[in-house]
Amino acid sequence: MKPAAILPWLQPHWQTLMTAHQQKRLPHALLLGGQRGLGKTQLAEQLVYALLCQDVRPDGSVCGHCRGCHLLSAGHHPDFIRLNPLENSQNILIDQVRGLIQFCTLTSHYGGYQIALIEPAEAMNQNAANGLLKLLEEPPDNTLLILVSHRPMQLLATIRSRCQRFDLGRVNQTEINTWLQAQLEPEQDIDLLLKLTLNAPLAALVLAQGEDMKIRRAVFNDIDGLIQGKIDPVKTAQQWSQYNINYLLYWLITWLMDVIRFSSTAQKQWLVNHDQLSRIEFFSQQLDLKKSFELLELLGEHYRLFNSTANIKPQSLLEVVTMTFVETTLPLRK
Ligand SMILES: [Zn+2]
Known part of the structure; x- marks a missing residue:
């Protein structure tokens, strides 16, 4: 993953997260929910960068050249773990969650946060979800679990209730229209593209370009x-x-x-x-x-x-x- 700019319709959420971080009020677990194609994963990744960059600016933009940024770009920062469905599987399995629990028992390598990104969280099968629930019930200090979900209602209610929820699906219509106009040829029917993608601008862009x-x-x-x-x-x-x-x-x-x-x-x-x-x-x-x-x-x-x-x-x-x-x-x- 690479550092990137925050998409305009995600700015309000970014501000909330950065303010919470500066005031040392970030919770142990975040749930970023909303339909596919909003940029939830991008937002989560930028948060990981902002928390692990050693020379981060007050607005959360990162330096791109410190040890933290380099390790993240290279895909092996020891204080960051990512849980996605394995190849040829649609599920996140209990073994992966066990790996996460193991990760959380270690102390942070660089003295900052230990962060896990679980994406999409609804891909956890029942055993995996129960395993994660145990971790959420007794969250270790200085650990942040970021759950990204296209369908948060499919998660266990007990998991949802232990996360601070961000509903990214409520976007500013003018903002996404302006953004899409800047990306697409004028003859594209933006209204139609958004209707066909449940109002998700990144998905609309992919649909228009393929x-x-x-x-x-x-x-x-x-x-x-x-x-x-x-x-x-x-x-x-x-x-x-x-x-x-x-x-x-x-x-x-x-x-x-x-x-x-x-x-x-x-x-x-x-x-x-x-x-x-x-x-x-x-x-x-x-x-x-x-x-x-x-x-x-x-x-x-x-x-x-x-x-x-x-x-x-x-x-x-x-x-x-x-x-x-x-x-x-x-x-x-x-
Ligand atoms: Zn950096």
């Missing part, structure tokens, strides 16, 4: 083809299984919700996929509403499943989805 917006349009074309009986559901599922499944399911869910919403209100201001208005308008008259709700439930289940379980083969689950799309059209209007 191929995913093109893939999204291709998926909407596929839905047209499926509903009109022009393409094969099995082949479509095979194609879809190559995509980022989280994005794919989120697009399908928002598309279907837009259609359902439009069919009952005919209002366009609440649509997520506002660039697809004519399509949504058309399908809002074509879909069987009851079956649409069933499909929505199915997509929601798949979304939760892909988010909680490792190593799922998406193809067969997506076949169920594409076939259900075909059945969701009203028979009379095919």
Whole structure:
């Protein structure tokens, strides 16, 4: 990890943390929560730098050349430990937490803080979470545990209650719009990008810069083809299984919700996929509403499943989805 500037929408949180640090009021454990793509990890890493840099400035910016900064940049500062899911696993395991407990029994090498970054904290399995809870119940002095979580509500309530919580999801809309305008070409639809990423500016930037917006349009074309009986559901599922499944399911869910919403209100201001208005308008008259709700439930289940379980083969689950799309059209209007 490298020292970096604090992102503008995270400044208020940074100020709070720096003030607490200067007044020696930092708690033993912090929980930085909020949707993916806000910069939570970056904020946590900058805090680690600010606490371990030996020549830190009052605003928390770091020198970049002291021993502390060098060791952090090189990835082996002895007073810092990081817990992430191991390769080929979606979980943080009890052995890793045991390593953390062991780390906390040592005295600080350089006389300052000992810091652990756990990310994402909801990846801890039950044993690991229970192990961490014991540590939180009797936190050692001069130790800071930083938990980063995309879904803090999935953590044990007893873990949440022992951390000072920062909800990074409440961002200043003007600030993130201005920041994105400065990063992107003027023709980019920032409003749409933010709607598709749950208002997370870093995620919106990644979405705009990669191929995913093109893939999204291709998926909407596929839905047209499926509903009109022009393409094969099995082949479509095979194609879809190559995509980022989280994005794919989120697009399908928002598309279907837009259609359902439009069919009952005919209002366009609440649509997520506002660039697809004519399509949504058309399908809002074509879909069987009851079956649409069933499909929505199915997509929601798949979304939760892909988010909680490792190593799922998406193809067969997506076949169920594409076939259900075909059945969701009203028979009379095919
Ligand atoms: Zn430094």
